Amino acid sequence: MKVINIIVKELKKDFKSILIFTALMSIFFMWFVSFFDPELLAGLEEAFEAYPEVIRLMVGQFASLGEFGGFLNIYLFSISWFYFGIYFILKSGQNIPKEIDFKTIDIVLSKPITRTEFTLGKYLSFLVEMLFIFYGIMVSVLLGIMIFPTATASPIFLNEIIFAFLWNYIFMVALISTGFFFSTFLSSKKSLAFGFGVIIFFYAIGQFWKAFPEGVQDIKRISIFFYSDMSNLLVNHIWDNVGLHILILLTYSIVLAISAVIIFNKRDIPV
Amino acid sequence: MNAIEVKNLIKYYDHGKVKAVDDISFEVPQGSRFGFLGPNGAGKTTTIRCILGFLNKDAGDITILGEKINPKKDVKIRNRIGYLPGELGLYKNMTANELINYFAKLYDIEIDWRFVEEVTDRLKLDLNRKVGVLSKGNKQKVGVLSTLMGKFDVLIMDEPTSGLDPLMQSEFYRIVSERQKESNCTVFLCSHVLSEIEKFCSRVAIIRKGKIVEISDVSDLKAKNLKHIELIFKTPESMNAFKSFLVSEYTESIIKYEFQTQLEFLLTPNQTRKILCAISEKDWAGAPIKDFSISHSTLENIFLQYYEDPKSKRGEIA
Numbered sequence: 001m002k003v004i005n006i007i008v009k010e011l012k013k014d015f016k017s018i019l020i021f022t023a024l025m026s027i028f029f030m031w032f033v034s035f036f037d038p039e040l041l042a043g044l045e046e047a048f049e050a051y052p053e054v055i056r057l058m059v060g061q062f063a064s065l066g067e068f069g070g071f072l073n074i075y076l077f078s079i080s081w082f083y084f085g086i087y088f089i090l091k092s093g094q095n096i097p098k099e100i101d102f103k104t105i106d107i108v109l110s111k112p113i114t115r116t117e118f119t120l121g122k123y124l125s126f127l128v129e130m131l132f133i134f135y136g137i138m139v140s141v142l143l144g145i146m147i148f149p150t151a152t153a154s155p156i157f158l159n160e161i162i163f164a165f166l167w168n169y170i171f172m173v174a175l176i177s178t179g180f181f182f183s184t185f186l187s188s189k190k191s192l193a194f195g196f197g198v199i200i201f202f203y204a205i206g207q208f209w210k211a212f213p214e215g216v217q218d219i220k221r222i223s224i225f226f227y228s229d230m231s232n233l234l235v236n237h238i239w240d241n242v243g244l245h246i247l248i249l250l251t252y253s254i255v256l257a258i259s260a261v262i263i264f265n266k267r268d269i270p271v
Numbered sequence: 272m273n274a275i276e277v278k279n280l281i282k283y284y285d286h287g288k289v290k291a292v293d294d295i296s297f298e299v300p301q302g303s304r305f306g307f308l309g310p311n312g313a314g315k316t317t318t319i320r321c322i323l324g325f326l327n328k329d330a331g332d333i334t335i336l337g338e339k340i341n342p343k344k345d346v347k348i349r350n351r352i353g354y355l356p357g358e359l360g361l362y363k364n365m366t367a368n369e370l371i372n373y374f375a376k377l378y379d380i381e382i383d384w385r386f387v388e389e390v391t392d393r394l395k396l397d398l399n400r401k402v403g404v405l406s407k408g409n410k411q412k413v414g415v416l417s418t419l420m421g422k423f424d425v426l427i428m429d430e431p432t433s434g435l436d437p438l439m440q441s442e443f444y445r446i447v448s449e450r451q452k453e454s455n456c457t458v459f460l461c462s463h464v465l466s467e468i469e470k471f472c473s474r475v476a477i478i479r480k481g482k483i484v485e486i487s488d489v490s491d492l493k494a495k496n497l498k499h500i501e502l503i504f505k506t507p508e509s510m511n512a513f514k515s516f517l518v519s520e521y522t523e524s525i526i527k528y529e530f531q532t533q534l535e536f537l538l539t540p541n542q543t544r545k546i547l548c549a550i551s552e553k554d555w556a557g558a559p560i561k562d563f564s565i566s567h568s569t570l571e572n573i574f575l576q577y578y579e580d581p582k583s584k585r586g587e588i589a
Contacts, residue, residue, distance in 0.1 A: 002376070002377055005373070009373055012369075013362070013364055013365075099360075102360045104360040104361065106354075106356040106360060107354070107359070107360065107361070107374070107414070108377070109323075109324075109325060110352070110356070111374060111378060112347055112349040112350045112378060112379055113346060114344075265343070266327070268325070268327055269320070269326065271317075271358070
């Protein structure tokens, strides 16, 4: 129950900013859907074929831009970490250190609330906020599909798109968990530095592993970005390994969240 | 029963390099007003933070209201504790009302809303304003309100009147006194304002460099310590003559102030009795001394005595 009180308090605190952010992102992606044109984008795809391999790897290879699924994969899912991930790493990486810096944690933890309830409340509030944003964007994209005729010019696989939103949300949870994990035992600046450092490291491995020598390409398996690649599902309509990748992302998040709670329970709250 | 019992508490910082609290033990009886004094860095806040579970103790036992607890795990006991931190941090984007309601939801007890309203009125606090726009004093009032919002058995308050104007300070102590009469709660007060401790607390512990150097009733502490004697002479010559006599015969006396015909000095209770006899027997009685007063040494003098570096001379406090 107290976890819910913490969540509600955090949601109230961020309500306006999350609402504005969701509204802006929803409008942005609906506008994006409006200019999907299979013929134009197929031509663009051919032009991009001339780009160096490294650039194409960095922007998701531009595979099947002419299909709505491929279009969403490149412009939404493969760079969602940039749209929302950075914002949430910033938020999750600073929340607890700020409570300590501003001494607000003292008066809260002097109440009959466990540190587990406190940390879980904080963590879950980020997940709820992210869920709200994703739900808003998913609704706007689905509305866009219904409103704009060009979107349906190519076959639409709604179940894949909806599942991709769910998968991408779970990937975002993994990003939040990374930022949050460091925030439970490091200062605000260090937490951000480590959070971003790890995410950039994972991104580099997840995006460029194909450019590595064959013998070390298996390093891709340590990156959460590798498990968030939805191109097979959205472009090739192959569901193989989707469940496994989601399970790995979930396990990663759960392990980090539990570790964060354990570490926060053991640490001192400094003066 | 004791409200708070601390036994052999030890706390290190910096991976064991700094001993912040060095094997301290004290008991705070139920229903008492206990002052906890010490200079900056003495270990007061560290002790409180160990009691409340913010810091992991390295050794020792903590018992609250008869229950030996692990302060970090046994959080239910905090339903019976009101805590006001020394450095108060409040959520700036919330109104005082939202904040009090939020804190109330974190307790498993019924909140005495009638009392909350009464205290709000008495402290002249506007609960509808955002905490971020409140003055330091008004923020402190919100902290006070959150500490008194339940019928707690123990109130732990660190510098509770910080930022409050003198009228509000008096009102605060009146409210706490009334609360204590009503519920027989225990007040554990940590303050640098010695006059407040002196007026409000019945018992005091003095901590210095992580060690308890004195635990005593405030009255006993004052009684067994130096007396403050003030003499007004008719002429500067008689004052000088008495001063020479004092310095030669009472070598442990501490002259605190001298100017023209006024002389103030400190003496132990035993020596005070002797000097009273001397004054009545010698030439000083009658004409040379115009006025005479003896008072208990203030807690401040006692405080300075304990805080002084033992190597320095006592006379240097004058």
